[in-house]
Amino acid sequence: MQLVKAGLCAFGMSGKVFHAPFLKEHPGFFISAIVERSKEESKEKYPEATIYRSVEEMLNHADIDLVIMNTPVQTHFDFVKKALEAGKNVIVEKPFTVDTAEAEELSELAKEKGLFLSVYQNRRFDRDFLMVREILSGGKLGELKEAEIRFDRFRTEAGGKEHKVNPNHKGSGALHDLGAHLIDQATLLFGFPDKIFADVFSMKGEDFANDYFEILLYYKNHLIVRLKSSTFSKEAHYAYSFHGSKGSFLQERSDNQENELVAGAIPVYGKEWTKPLQQQDGILNFIDENQKTQRILTLSEPGNYMNYYQQIYEHIVFGYPLPSPAEEIIQNMKVIEAAIESAKEEKVIYLSR
CATH class of the missing domain: 3.30.360.10 (Dihydrodipicolinate Reductase; domain 2)
Structure with missing residues (x-):
């Protein structure tokens, strides 16, 4: 099975509850990196993941194919843009961005880079x-x-x-x-x-x-x-x-x-x-x-929220439709x-x- 290396941008409630457990249990994903600014709470359940102290540090040094942007919405635009410019596919938490203009710019950038951008509408x-x-x-x-x-x-x-x-x-x-x-x-x-x-x-x-x-x-x-x-x-x-x-x-x-x-x-x-x-x-x-x-x-x-990640995996490996793509969520x-x-x-x- 093809393995997709993922990086989690925060280890708060959404990281612990909605993302890490599903990435861990899905055989097609490997949690390669987790951002924790000062703590190391993720080590207990995800010792295989390297801890980084900032999103920028993870993007610059981690061996990852996929970024899960689960930081506050006010940071989504800047961080997602940096992730796309670093050549990474991105899953971004809802709400996509703070306004339509930001969402449209990120969607266009993903297309230009040949990358996917999906919004986590669990x-x-x-x-x-x-x-x-x-x-x-x-x-x-x-x-x-x-x-x-x-x-x-x-x-x-x-x-x-x-x-x-x-x-x-x-x-x-x-x-x-x-x-x-x-x-x-x-x-x-x-x-x-x-x-x-x-x-x-x-x-x-x-x-x-x-x-x-x-x-x-x-x-x-x-x-x-x-x-x-x-x-x-x-x-x-x-x-x-x-x-x-x-x-x-x-x-x-x-x-x-x-x-x-x-x-x-x-x-x-x-x-x-x-x-x-x-x-x-x-x-x-x-x-x-x-x-x-x-x-x-x-x-x-x-x-089952696992079905979202299953659809992400099938998109990566088989080219199946991407769940909740950016251009769709722009309408929201x-x-x-x-x-x-x-x-x-x-x-x-x-x-x-």
Whole structure:
């Protein structure tokens, strides 16, 4: 099996949870380098990796084919540019960059260098979203009229990392963080919207980055899609709601990969590794071909973030399609920017590709 040597640019939460375990367990990857600015925490689980004290040092000296850029979003543009100029393929954490202009420049640079640039949109591999795609593809809801995707939390106290909560840092806040996931899922399901109206602000006050957003995406076929996130939601809502001419589908946010990984679970290559659900997590209510109402409790199949890295590996080795390529995610950045503009100007924003 061809071996892909990877370098991890940070060993914080995302490095420990979302990247290193999957690179370690996938037989096609080898973690050759890890950036830790002052500590050596990675040595315990990944002793084979050389520790570097900066991204620049790793790019200049490490024997790597692939760079995983999991540093704060405000550093993505500079670091990804340096990695591409060093001749490395790059996986960059979401949100891609702080704005569309940066994303477009990096995408063009990758093309010029003959390298790939993929954005790590891991929520595409959540069990709940995979179930949504399955239900919608089945056509049981008829012509879709209304959809809602939401990601709520109950975090009423200020906290978190400076680059995420300080309103003076471009790219901070829930819209770039959670919004990057919801917008990605909406555009995957329905394509690029025609216009947008949004409300984006901080429930905690103006001293904090936005922690609430509601975005309305309008499509020419009279479909309206609502994306919403709040940090003051103690009781859970259905994360996904879809209503069409023949029925409705409601889906809980039931994927637990992140929690299991944080608790120390080890992903398994080629197999399911998450704990099974104890009860159904969705409701499908529709009118069947005999004009009778069917109300079914549904159970989603396990998701697996390993499938993202499997697709990366297959792209490298076999030339298969690249998951979440830069030029695709640029469209998501345009929606984020339009939402900011809409909230600021209090008006509908018409979009163009």
